[in-house]
Amino acid sequence: MAGDRTLTTLGWDDITATADRIADEVRADKVPDVLVGVLRGGVVPAVLLAHALGVRTVRAVEVLHTTSDGVDAMKSAAPQVANATSLGILTGADVLLVDDVAGSGDTVARTVELVRTAGAARVRTAIFVVNAGNWRRPQEPGQALTYIGTFVDGWVVFPWEQP
Template sequence: MEPSSTSPLRADRPGPLFLTWDDLTTATATLAHQVVAAEVPQVVVGIVRGGMIPAAWLAHRLAIRDVRTVEVTRTTSDGINAAKSTVPIVRNPASLGDLTGLDVLLVDDIAGSGVTLAHTARMIHDLGPARVRTAVLAVNRANWTQSSDPHRDIDYIASLTDTWVVFPWEEQHER
């Protein structure tokens, strides 16, 4: 979905984009509507750390009680435009449990290059679920590397932007 001119994540803002909790309420509602239009999954998996909050929020909106997490990251620090590792680092994959035959929704806060989300989706797919879908609050098109269109690789996107996004749960020093 392209952001409208009133979207909190519109692409024409210069520099880092600092989001508020109200912005996240809107983005999460957008994702929930997209998911419900397709079919409510059985399990929500959040990518630790950034995906935990939107995963829990979506699970509540969708009335899903089975919420799990897995730690997969490429960002080496918490700063704006932080360096990335060359490959995603996975910690504690056993936290996913048994996903055999289940409909899984994988959630993260943002897809920059898309590598972490794609890697995690493949890892979950290898665990034998019936279906794996992906959802993100935002895609940073300036860093996107997976294909020409993020909508081809991600099932549900609340908004698109062309800059670094800072979420309300992160340090927000550069206002």
């Protein structure tokens, strides 16, 4: 029932603290050449990380798994890619793929494939929030994802989604 679900609302202080922590982890492992944000929600964290890391090359790609905006939005059977060419050529690049939230893990997995197909030599992932209750990839999130901000069990509302 909708009233029984867990809803986590994050503020800008939460997001900037997460960005700073992830940036420290990334920096310790080597600053990437390129950041790729997953449109739409992953672009805001990607830009925050780009500034924190001093990376000027930021790209975006649209990979959607939800069919609409809003709490408990339905998901399509598989992530839908729009204009994969927006990644450009990533031949030999060290790429950090950034998204705001990972649920099932399908969108991240599909986007990693796209980045590798574009020629990236190294692909790491930074996910600000993992919805552990929805995860269904063969590996646990901590094994499948490189940098994780936090875990929740339920729907997340980010500050850029709030009126």
